[in-house]
Amino acid sequence: MIDDTDPFAEFLRPPSNETPAERATRKIREAEEKRISDTIDEQIRQERQVLQKQRALVKVLLLGQSESGKSTTLKNFRLEYAREEWEAEKTSWRAVIQLNLVRSITSILDALQAEIEGEPLSPSLDLDEPDVPVESRGSIDILSTSNEVDSNQFTPSTLSPEEIQNLQLFRLKLAPLRRVEMDLKLRLGAATEEVTNMDDIPETQSDPGTDIHSLESPDSRHMLRMRKTRRRRIQGEETVVRGLRWREFLMYGRTRNITGKTRASFELLESADGGASEIMSGCKEDMKTLWMSGLVRGILKKRKMEMENNAGFFLNDIDRIASLSYLPSDDDVVRSRLRTVGVQEYHIIVDTTNTLNLNARPRREWVLYDVGGSRTMRRAWIPFFQDINAIIFLAPISCFDEVLLEDPSVNRLNDSVALWKAIISSKLLQRTTMVCFLNKCDILKRKLRSGIQFRNFVRDYGNQPNDITPIVKFIKDRFRNIAMKYSSNQQRTTYIYTTSVTDTKATAVTLKSVRDSIFRENLASARLV
Numbered sequence: 001m002i003d004d005t006d007p008f009a010e011f012l013r014p015p016s017n018e019t020p021a022e023r024a025t026r027k028i029r030e031a032e033e034k035r036i037s038d039t040i041d042e043q044i045r046q047e048r049q050v051l052q053k054q055r056a057l058v059k060v061l062l063l064g065q066s067e068s069g070k071s072t073t074l075k076n077f078r079l080e081y082a083r084e085e086w087e088a089e090k091t092s093w094r095a096v097i098q099l100n101l102v103r104s105i106t107s108i109l110d111a112l113q114a115e116i117e118g119e120p121l122s123p124s125l126d127l128d129e130p131d132v133p134v135e136s137r138g139s140i141d142i143l144s145t146s147n148e149v150d151s152n153q154f155t156p157s158t159l160s161p162e163e164i165q166n167l168q169l170f171r172l173k174l175a176p177l178r179r180v181e182m183d184l185k186l187r188l189g190a191a192t193e194e195v196t197n198m199d200d201i202p203e204t205q206s207d208p209g210t211d212i213h214s215l216e217s218p219d220s221r222h223m224l225r226m227r228k229t230r231r232r233r234i235q236g237e238e239t240v241v242r243g244l245r246w247r248e249f250l251m252y253g254r255t256r257n258i259t260g261k262t263r264a265s266f267e268l269l270e271s272a273d274g275g276a277s278e279i280m281s282g283c284k285e286d287m288k289t290l291w292m293s294g295l296v297r298g299i300l301k302k303r304k305m306e307m308e309n310n311a312g313f314f315l316n317d318i319d320r321i322a323s324l325s326y327l328p329s330d331d332d333v334v335r336s337r338l339r340t341v342g343v344q345e346y347h348i349i350v351d352t353t354n355t356l357n358l359n360a361r362p363r364r365e366w367v368l369y370d371v372g373g374s375r376t377m378r379r380a381w382i383p384f385f386q387d388i389n390a391i392i393f394l395a396p397i398s399c400f401d402e403v404l405l406e407d408p409s410v411n412r413l414n415d416s417v418a419l420w421k422a423i424i425s426s427k428l429l430q431r432t433t434m435v436c437f438l439n440k441c442d443i444l445k446r447k448l449r450s451g452i453q454f455r456n457f458v459r460d461y462g463n464q465p466n467d468i469t470p471i472v473k474f475i476k477d478r479f480r481n482i483a484m485k486y487s488s489n490q491q492r493t494t495y496i497y498t499t500s501v502t503d504t505k506a507t508a509v510t511l512k513s514v515r516d517s518i519f520r521e522n523l524a525s526a527r528l529v
């Protein structure tokens, strides 16, 4: 029906002398036009829905140097908010935990061999160490980066022939674990190898390190794309295969549904692990004897190998982990170590019922991005800066006496401070909610208790007491001052927490507070409150 009052009606009116054939053609044309118009309407509706959904998504990026605890924080989120998926994947972590344990054993065996052969000790960074020549002690206060030390400290072996024989016996009895280590590494792929300075040689002089600003200019972004393409061409296949292997491995747990302690489950596990469990079970008593040996402990102490502070420490759980029927607990999975390669994306539904004074949308979808933290991997962070709602930055504050694996000339605490400064002052992130976890407080406590002097590594600390409270306050003030000084958006709130993210109970409380802060800020910026 054409409306005569409509000024456009005249144009739409069919000609008065329209033949039946013309009428039929017109009807077909009009039907086609309507179909196209409806399709466009539907597309617009769908795009609007996607946009609305994206707006409803809360995107959180986990950042920090390698081994800072990003993946461990992510595990805490999943444990709390994605329980079903967590349970389905739990068994698949068995091989990772077995590998963590076996690597601790083989690194002890390597230390024993080094001791027998009188190899040099690892370089010390302690300014009070009598065996570090004064002229080689670099400045390692919290805002400088140089900390070169002399590594040529030879230590002639003082072991008796009988002690050497005992140590050799350990090496012989535990030799089969070398094969287990190799097999598990092959099965799990690249993530099982820590990055060293050999893997992390900059491709050009403009390697980013902590200099995130240099990556934000259009020129360097272009360079970055070129370099990425070139690298993909060289390494592409290998990287994809390595990535897939770990994912497939996780899928194994899901698809076969190995959750119960049934005989069938164990048979499946055994056939899947290529005999690793059997060999480990056969070596169980010798592993325990090695770890309990006073002679071995003495050598580890002399060589400054604090096994308890290492990633993936399971030496106190040999009985459980080296048994044929071993199934990982929540705690084991959280404490296990597997380096993140590339970027991993996880979706969780965060329940905010009763947490905020809101009636609408009690459950929101969060996307968490977990990235690799070693130096060359930091390039992959930048594309995520554009539309991220919050960053959780992990700074392991126990690392004041350690150097980066990928660059031994850089103190780890200095690296974290420099990274925090770069992130805080990034123009792309001025509207992003910043959360900082000063992490690994439990290890910091242990180190201070063992007598390690904070002031010997962080000169600015002066003569204040070597106690956890003033040291944490000192570091917290540094991070807070940087946030205040380098945020060009003075409205932005920065949340700083002290954490030990392997403590899942305490972390659950922290995550609730983080959730509320991010949620509230996100709503405020979307003008919903």
Ligand SMILES: Nc1nc2c(ncn2[C@@H]2O[C@H](COP(=O)(O)OP(=O)(O)OP(=O)(O)O)[C@@H](O)[C@H]2O)c(=O)[nH]1
Pocket: 064, 065, 066, 067, 068, 069, 070, 071, 072, 073, 310, 311, 312, 313, 334, 335, 336, 337, 338, 339, 340, 341, 371, 372, 373, 374, 394, 439, 440, 441, 442, 443, 499, 500, 501, 502, 503
């Ligand atoms: N004792 C203790 N260990 C921690 C803490 N946080 C993390 N870890 C351990 O440190 C190791 C490294 O943690 P990850 O979460 O894998 O580190 P990451 O930042 O993801 O490292 P990349 O993936 O290499 O970037 C793991 O074995 C964790 O269990 C902590 O607060 N206390």
Ligand SMILES: [Mg+2]
Pocket: 070, 071, 072, 338, 339, 340, 370, 371, 372
């Ligand atoms: Mg990780």
